[in-house]
Amino acid sequence: MNYTIEKRIFSIYQNPLTASNLIIAHESGNPNNVGKNSLENEVSYMQRNWQNAFVSHWVGGGGKIIQIANTGKVQWGVGPKANGYAYAQVELARTNSRSIFEQDYKAYVWLLQKLALEADIPCTLNSGASVHDKGIKTHFWVSKTVGGTNHTDPDGYLASWGVSQARFRQDIEAGLSALPPLTSAPGTFLLHRVVKGETLWGLSRKYGTTPATLKLLNQLSGNLILIGQQLKVRQY
Structure with a gap:
């Protein structure tokens, strides 16, 4: 399936890249903007705050796609150590609708693949150990591997809809297949019951995830967890 890319290029100067090695996958990280106008809200906000x-x-x-800046030139989205190597950076607006997410996710994967092919970048996800290793990378990969930023997107948001990093890699590298069941389906998650002294940070370290992911999976608005509370901690 092909998608139409609506161009609304901002009137801003973009520096030349050091090298076209990366395509960066983001998501908005904004739990307060999930309604039917979330895409337009995000584009408008970025235009005001570019x-x-x-x-x-x-x-x-x-499944709509809006281009707001030129590819092949520097964009400011993934920190100073990687911005100069990113041919394109793609943000995914949040939604509270399963059907909208499925449409958005398919367009997201399609666009990441298209941009990689356009720039002669391999359709691999999070491979290598530096900005010189070409491929599609998540913002979280840059935070862990390159530094200069501390964001963990899009891992947590995708996981909240049942798309693990293994599944995301499969879809990027081998092509899209049917999406998994809703994350609330029985048996989908390993559950943990909170005991005295435990924190989101500690649980994230124990189960190899992040506090942000745990908050998304459990629809938590803050860091407070209660003794006896049952939390989803890992997808099977």
Whole structure:
């Protein structure tokens, strides 16, 4: 399936890249913007605040794609150590609708693959150990591997809809297949019952995840967890 890319290029100067090695996968990280207008809200916000951060593309609203900056030039989305190597950076707007997410996810994967092919970048996810290793990378990979940023997207948001990193890699590298069941389906998650002294940070370390992911999986608005509370901690 092909998608139409609507171009709304901001009137901003973009520096030349050091090298076109990476395609960066993001998500908005904004739990307060999940309604039917979330895509337009994010694009409008970034247009007003591009001096702080901007990317090349946004995906959302049921599979819509909006390009707001030129590819092949520097975008400010993934920190100073990787921005100069990113041919394109793609943000995924959040939604509270399963059907909208499925449409958005398919467009997101399609766009990441298209941009990689366009720039002669391998359709591999999070391979290698530096900005010189070409491929599609998540913002979280950059945080862990390159540094200069501490974001963990899009891992937690994708996981909240049942898309693990293994599944995301499969879809990027081998092509899309049917999405998994809703994350609330019985047997989908390993559960943990909170005991005295435990924190989200400690549980994230124990189960190899992040506090942000645990909050998304359990629909927590803050860091408070209660003794006896049952939490989803890992997808099977």
